[in-house]
Amino acid sequence: xxxxxxxxxxxxxxxxxxxxxxxxxxxxxxxxxxxxxxxxxxxxxxxxxxxxxxxxxxxxxxxxxxxxxxxxxxxxxxxxxxxxxxxxxxxxxxxxxxxxxxxxxxxxxxxxxxxxxxxxxxxxxxxxxxxxxxxxxxxxxxxxxxxxxxxxxxxxxxxxxxxxxxxxxxxxxxxxxxxxxxxxxxxxxxxxxxxxxxxxxxxxxxxxxxxxxxxxxxxxxxxxxxxxxxxxxxxxxxxxxxxxxxxxxxxxxxxxxxxxxxxxxxxxxxxxxxxxxx
Amino acid sequence: xxxxxxxxxxxxxxxxxxxxxxxxxxxxxxxxxxxxxxxxxxxxxxxxxxxxxxxxxxxxxxxxxxxxxxxxxxxxxxxxxxxxxxxxxxxxxxxxxxxxxxxxxxxxxxxxxxxxxxxxxxxxxxxxxxxxxxxxxxxxxxxxxxxxxxxxxxxxxxxxxxxxxxxxxxxxxxxxxxxxxxxxxxxxxxxxxxxxxxxxxxxxxxxxxxxxxxxxxxxxxxxxxxxxxxxxxxxxxxxxxxxxxxxxxxxxxxxxxxxxxxxxxxxxxxxxxxxxxxxxxxxxxxxxxxxxxxxxxxxxxxxxxxxxxxxxxxxxxxxxxx
Ligand SMILES: Nc1ncnc2c1ncn2[C@@H]1O[C@H](COP(=O)(O)OP(=O)(O)OP(=O)(O)O)[C@@H](O)[C@H]1O
Ligand SMILES: [Mg+2]
Numbered sequence: 337x338x339x340x341x342x343x344x345x346x347x348x349x350x351x352x353x354x355x356x357x358x359x360x361x362x363x364x365x366x367x368x369x370x371x372x373x374x375x376x377x378x379x380x381x382x383x384x385x386x387x388x389x390x391x392x393x394x395x396x397x398x399x400x401x402x403x404x405x406x407x408x409x410x411x412x413x414x415x416x417x418x419x420x421x422x423x424x425x426x427x428x429x430x431x432x433x434x435x436x437x438x439x440x441x442x443x444x445x446x447x448x449x450x451x452x453x454x455x456x457x458x459x460x461x462x463x464x465x466x467x468x469x470x471x472x473x474x475x476x477x478x479x480x481x482x483x484x485x486x487x488x489x490x491x492x493x494x495x496x497x498x499x500x501x502x503x504x505x506x507x508x509x510x511x512x513x514x515x516x517x518x519x520x521x522x523x524x525x526x527x528x529x530x531x532x533x534x535x536x537x538x539x540x541x542x543x544x545x546x547x548x549x550x551x552x553x554x555x556x557x558x559x560x561x562x563x564x565x566x567x568x569x570x571x572x573x574x575x576x577x578x579x580x581x582x583x584x585x586x587x588x589x590x591x592x593x594x595x596x597x598x599x600x601x602x603x604x605x606x607x608x609x610x611x612x613x614x
Numbered sequence: 615x616x617x618x619x620x621x622x623x624x625x626x627x628x629x630x631x632x633x634x635x636x637x638x639x640x641x642x643x644x645x646x647x648x649x650x651x652x653x654x655x656x657x658x659x660x661x662x663x664x665x666x667x668x669x670x671x672x673x674x675x676x677x678x679x680x681x682x683x684x685x686x687x688x689x690x691x692x693x694x695x696x697x698x699x700x701x702x703x704x705x706x707x708x709x710x711x712x713x714x715x716x717x718x719x720x721x722x723x724x725x726x727x728x729x730x731x732x733x734x735x736x737x738x739x740x741x742x743x744x745x746x747x748x749x750x751x752x753x754x755x756x757x758x759x760x761x762x763x764x765x766x767x768x769x770x771x772x773x774x775x776x777x778x779x780x781x782x783x784x785x786x787x788x789x790x791x792x793x794x795x796x797x798x799x800x801x802x803x804x805x806x807x808x809x810x811x812x813x814x815x816x817x818x819x820x821x822x823x824x825x826x827x828x829x830x831x832x833x834x835x836x837x838x839x840x841x842x843x844x845x846x847x848x849x850x851x852x853x854x855x856x857x858x859x860x861x862x863x864x865x866x867x868x869x870x871x872x873x874x875x876x877x878x879x880x881x882x883x884x885x886x887x888x889x890x891x892x893x894x895x896x897x898x899x900x901x902x903x904x905x906x907x908x909x910x911x912x913x914x915x916x917x918x919x920x921x922x923x924x925x926x927x928x929x930x931x932x933x934x935x936x
Contacts, residue, residue, distance in 0.1 A: 346715075435719065553705065613668065
């Protein structure tokens with residue numbers, strides 16, 4: 337098997353750890369979100385929302401824990417959507433010529449980048465989980481050891497699919513736009529609705545119909561569904577709502593993300609095969 | 615027996631309606647240094663980009679190292695090295711990492727890769743900068759690094775697009791020497807330049823290209839000699855006597871008397887100048903100064919296009935300013 341994609345991965349990670357400003361912000365930002373937004377909101381919500389009597393077997397989940405999954409998704413969303421910028425820079429400053437003139441299959445550029453996208457996403461997720469624990473986020477609370485292990489694997493799978501789907505999307509946009517300034521605008525345009533028309537910070541059921549419809553086609557929602565299922569369980573109560581995820585829901589979410597990743601990959605591959613740099 | 619490393623037949627490339635390369639054909643022999651000499655916008659980079667598979671081939675037939683560009687682009691990619699006209703270095707990598715990245719891109723096995731990197735870093739004299747970030751290198755060092763990178767894969771053909779652009783005379787000379795050395799080791803070199811001295815110094819074979827067309831192709835000396843005589847400018851303490859002494863020499867075609875010197879048209883001045891000096895000395899005439907002016911490539915360019923080599927460039931500059 338050809339493994340040149342590891343070279344692309346290697347270079348991207350090298351730069352991730354090397355460019356200190358980038359490293360610092362990408363590690364601090366999720367913690368800040370959790371600390372500032374999470375704490376202030378949860379102290380409000382947990383007070384405002386009346387305690388509904390909870391039936392047997394349902395786990396109560398505080399708002400901070402509920403929205404931690406949202407912060408993870410937000411972080412991955414931004415990290416991966418912005419990762420395409422690497423390609424944009426490489427293209428704009430001619431670095432990509434070196435790769436395009438080499439025997440490296442173009443798909444390897446995409447695969448290598450998505451590996452580093454996954455790696456960055458995992459690092460950030462870990463930070464949120466650890467830092468969140470300090471603040472009062474309680475993941476895997478009622479899980480047995482076995483359930484926890486399965487859950488971690490489940491989380492990995494969801495992060496993997498979500499991250500690469502976003503990365504391919506971002507690569508496609510990046511390679512089709514002429515300048516990186518344009519790219520930043522387009523990505524902001526994409527990321528805000530993706531994030532807010534989702535169940536990241538609040539339950540979908542309370543959203544207006546139009547936004548609810550959008551959220552059903554929104555990979556962020558499905559990612560969060562999977563994440564909550566594997567961190568909070570199939571049956572919990574938070575924020576004035578009962579949440580019940582059946583295995584079917586989770587499987588559907590997984591397939592949705594898989595489809596998302598495949599489709600964006602095909603677009604990205606088509607795009608990168610056509611890239612001309614002179 | 616195939617003795618050509620590159621053959622190009624009827625190559626055309628258009629950007630929209632702009633015919634950047636307009637039906638050119640040429641051959642590059644194995645092991646030679648071949649130069650594409652032409653003013654800005656002549657189509658040099660476009661040709662290189664097509665030859666190196668960065669641009670799709672629109673019209674024409676190209677074969678490099680025995681591979682057909684249309685059907686075996688990957689084989690060609692494996693057998694060539696490229697130094698691009700504009701810098702293509704990642705500023706956040708070190709010198710060593712830059713080479714390491716390139717070696718991995720071409721899937722060179724680890725051991726070989728390490729050995730070659732060590733060797734090349736030494737050759738281009740960047741040992742002390744091995745762990746320096748590319749952004750902290752000088753322009754000349756960056757260029758040398760790019761050349762080292764181009765050689766890392768042991769290419770059969772090395773494409774150099776304006777290799778010494780923006781370098782000081784010293785660095786240019788060193789890079790020229792280095793290019794010659796690489797060539798001696800058997801690498802065929804395809805070079806583009808708009809410096810006439812560079813083409814003159816380095817190449818076995820020169821192709822002058824202008825506005826997408828090849829104007830003339832041949833050995834530098836042959837091209838220049840095709841224009842006619844060399845001129846020897848001679849100053850002595852007794853010009854009249856010198857004139858009489860040499861006017862009957864067979865090699866001399868014409869002598870004009872200027873107020874303070876003689877202008878002697880001669881074939882193959884380099885060979886005949888020593889004889890001329892000898893003849894004059896024998897007569898006890900003291901030579902105050904003597905120099906030989908050979909036709910330049912600029913003269914060749916004027917001869918074939920009716921324009922100065924630099925004219926186009928000057929016009930463009932004016933346009934940019936106004
Ligand atoms: N990407 C491009 N899109 C459109 N036209 C281009 C492009 N690149 C080059 N051209 C045009 O093609 C022609 C040849 O350009 P090319 O870059 O091949 O010249 P060159 O000989 O390399 O010049 P220079 O010495 O300035 O590098 C020019 O008229 C140029 O304007
Ligand atoms: Mg050029």
